[in-house]
Amino acid sequence: MKTCKNCNNHLDKDQRFCNKCGYDTLKDDLKKNNLKNIIMIVVFILVVIALVVFSLKDNIVQSYYIKKGDGENQSKAINYYIKALDAKYSDEVVQKLESKIEESENSEMELSKLKGIVKKDDLNSMYLNVYIQKAKENFNKENYKTTRKYLDLAKDYNYDIETFEYYEDLVAIENEASEREKEEKLDKAKEETKEKETVYIVENNHFAYNYDSAYGNDESYFIIPDSHIRYLSKEELLNYNKSQLGYIRNEIFARYGYIFKNDVYNNYFNSMPWYYPDSTFSGNIEDLNDIERYNIELIKSLE
Ligand SMILES: [Zn+2]
Incomplete structure (x- = not known):
């Protein structure tokens, strides 16, 4: 049974206008439909937003940690970059990590944190760069034995040590030192x-x-x-x-x-x-x- 929304008059099933007050019953249905449509649109928009946020979540977390890391130095920065990588792996973060590790005073310790986080190839190239850099530093500080130690480590990562910037100088210095050592030993034996x-x-x-x-x-x-x-x-x-x-x-x-x-x-x-x-x-x-x-x-x- 259909009634008029305006005056409660009983209406026939197919009757559009109320015979008492002239109310248009079709309006009612339209209103109902409009509401339905609005709700559906809102739900659809919400679902789309949720999907977008969900798919961007990793990027959002990553850039949050990158920003935090950029503001810090050394160890703290490295920890933030590790979190950024954890959220989403990207070469950009790997490069940032690498440059911070090279600046670090304790590069080898920092590198040990990256096992299982950074891809093996990336980690190997980080180790290699750190060893070459350490070799250079030690050469400039005239720590030739330590220089050789780092070159040997780099060699384990397939580094061609003859391409090392100061390789010829290092070999000459080492030969001189071993000559001197030999002479000293001989003198001592003679004595x-x-x-x-x-x-x-x-x-x-x-x-x-x-x-x-x-x-x-x-x-x-x-x-x-x-x-x-x-x-x-x-x-x-x-x-x-x-x-x-x-x-x-x-x-x-x-x-x-x-x-x-x-x-x-x-x-x-x-x-x-x-x-x-x-x-x-x-x-x-x-x-x-x-x-x-x-x-x-x-x-x-x-x-
Ligand atoms: Zn009516």
Whole structure:
């Protein structure tokens, strides 16, 4: 049943105008339809806005953190850029991160935060750049060992170290340093040998002196006074160390006045009162007697 909205008069189903007050019932329907349409449009607009906001959300969050990061320095900026990357990955942010990390005093520590956040290729190139930069810094500070350390690290990231700006200079400096080190080592070794030999000379002198004192012959100072006339035994020679055996063997030549090319022996035998240098004796083994030759071979076999 249809009634007039204006006067409550009962109307027929198909009746448009009220027969009492003349009200147009079609207006009603129109109003209803308009309201429906408005609601539908509003809902549609809201849905569109929601979709747009949703799809832009990552960009909005990203640019928020980029802005925050731009205003900070070093570590704080890096943390904001990491959040920006987390919202949305972009080369722009990666580049910003990279330049902040290069400025950082603790680049390697900062880089370690980026594992799993920055793509592997990007992270590798960041490491490479940081290592090259560190190598440069250290070269300029004359920390050549550290320079080399960073170049080696860069090498692990496929860096051709020969393309390093100061590579030739670095190699030259390293070679010079290793030469110097070698010389120092040699000098030190020489010094040590000299000290050792001096000790032996003192020991041997002392020994020779005591030995000959026992024989009552203070002038002889031989280690083995009769090594030219007696076959020595292996057993007695085993009481001497290698260096002492060298003196015992050369004592045989010294008896002939042999002039030693080795300063150590020269000094030692020159300090012996029985020693008279003789330049005509060349040290030829054929000039020795059988016993001396036998003793020399025996000593040599034990030295
Ligand atoms: Zn009416």
